Amino acid sequence: MLPRVILHNAVSLDGRIDGFPMDLQQxxxxxxxxxxxxxxAxxxxxxxxxxxxxxxxxSAFVPPKMDPGDKRAILVIPDSRGRIRTWHYLRTLPYWRHFVALCSKSTPDDYLEYLKQRHIDCIVTGEDHVDLRTALEELCSRYAVRVVRADAGGTLNGLLLRQGLVNEVSVLIYPSLVGGETTSSIFRAPDLPAAADGAPGQGxxxxxxxxLMKTEKLKGDVMWLRxxxxx
Known part of the structure; x- marks a missing residue:
């Protein structure tokens, strides 16, 4: 069973996710x-x-205390290359109750051992890259995860969308134009092939x-679209 996946991003009017002032509290x-x-993430x-x-x-090597009544979310990070080495710091932050790394069969063994020693749970799925569909199914079955919010950039958003794993897209549109060729966009993925018939106006x-489910105008002329x- 797959959980419900929501993408939630703040963007400029031209779809950029950085390069403009945003209200993090909002x-x-x-x-x-x-x-x-x-x-x-x-x-x-x-x-x-x-x-x-x-x-x-x-303290990084002390098993975490699990509280069944803790309603905070689990933090899940795909990291098949084994680059995240700050789990000890993330565990001190008040936002999450548990932590899971998503790895693949190509993840270095020393990183898997690193996670084990620090009591960071790990789901291994996929060959060279994390199989996101299977990982989401594992989160559902192993941790009873029913709702996932993706707090990510364009690359992970693109993978989730192209693989048909997203149920809802939520965007806060800020009244700003960023432009440029190096700023990141909400959805990055390889170009799609043109429509088979090549008809004008066809996607x-x-x-x-x-x-469209809902629109709401927020403070600062920000539009929230779901x-x-x-x-």
Whole structure:
């Protein structure tokens, strides 16, 4: 069984996810409506945390205390290359109750041992890259995860969307235009092939169709749009 997956991003009017001022408090206040069981985050975000993470101490090797009544989400990070080495720091933050690394069969053995020594759970699926569908099924069966909120950039968003794993797309559209060729967009994936008949106005094969669920104007002229992914 697959959990319900929600993409939630703040974007400029031209679809960029950085390069403009955003209200982080507003962004995170909205997420409570989904009552997420797991936060799925891209590894790039936490690679940047290395600059602020303190060195490890003996507490990194102490098994975490599990509280059945803890309603906070699980933090899940795909990391088949074994690059995240700041789990000890993430465990000190108050946002999550448990931590899971998603790895593949190509993940270095020394990284799997690193996770084991620090009591970080690991799901291994896929050959060279994480099989996201199977990983989501494992999160559902192993941890009773029913709702996942993806807090990620365009690459992970693109993988989830192209593999048909997303149920809802939520975007906060800021009244800003960023432009440029290096800024990141909400959805990055290889170009789709052109429509077979090449008819004018026809979308490319594989275009993802959305159905508008709700619109709301927030402070600062920010528009909140919520879409259901059409199946």
């Amino acid at each position: 962004y995170y206040e909205l997420i409570s409506i989904w009552k997420e069981d797991a936060t799925l 891209g590894s790039h975000t936490f690679l940047q945390a290395a600059s602020v993470a303190p060195p490890e101490d003996e 490319a094969e594989g275009t993802i169709s959305l159905q 879409y259901e992914v059409r199946r």
